[in-house]
Amino acid sequence: MAVGTLAAFWAVSLLLVLVPGADWAYAIAAGLRGRTVAPAVAGLVAGYVGLTAVVVAGAAALVAGSPLALTTLMTVGAGYLMWLGIGALTRPALPQAGTAEGTGSWVRQAVTGAGVSGLNPKALLLFLALLPQFTDPEAPWPFASQIAVLGLVHTLSCAVVYTLVGAGARRVLRARPAAARAVARFSGMAMIAMGVGLLAEQLLQ
Secondary structure, three states, rough: HHHHHHHHHHHHHHHHHOOOOHHHHHHHHHHHOHHHHHHHHHHHHHHHHHHHHHHHHOOHHHHHHOOHHHHHHHHHHHHHHHHHHHHHHHOOOOOOOOOOOOOHHHHHHHHHHHHHOOOOHHHHHHHHHHHHHHOOOOOOOOHHHHHHHHHHHHHHHHHHHHHHHHHHHHHHHHOHHHHHHHHHHHHHHHHHHHHHHHHHHHHHO
């Protein structure tokens, strides 16, 4: 795979990562709630690693080609986003200085993050449409290896951006509980809106 192709993909990938969405909302909420955003970001990253594996295995094309499977995935993903958004609205995250977090809390944050990214049907379709465009059928690397590398590049971009977003939110809003509560609730409303949008797409088809 040519370096120029990787650079072009990274530029497109980074632009997509920089667009606020469900991942941003979760990273911000994690930054306000915990001492570190590491477990939440690790979960988000794990979700994208899983999506990359799905594309490599060819399962994504099967899902995209099956109306029932795609509708089910869209509905589950929408429901999960709305559930998280409702939780953010009813229990808005606030900066918690010096709060000890147990292993269970870390695992819960990571699992939730993996669900946010891994159950996002838009992300699956994006991977399915975007990654193959940057592969080279004449390259010495197998197609699956090229997809894996591209997925890794995207995942690394996600890790860096979401860490900065979560840590930045915590630092900026640490001494502003009212603003932190407002941001957390806005993040919750954003996730609910995304979930409703996904459901509406299914109903209007």
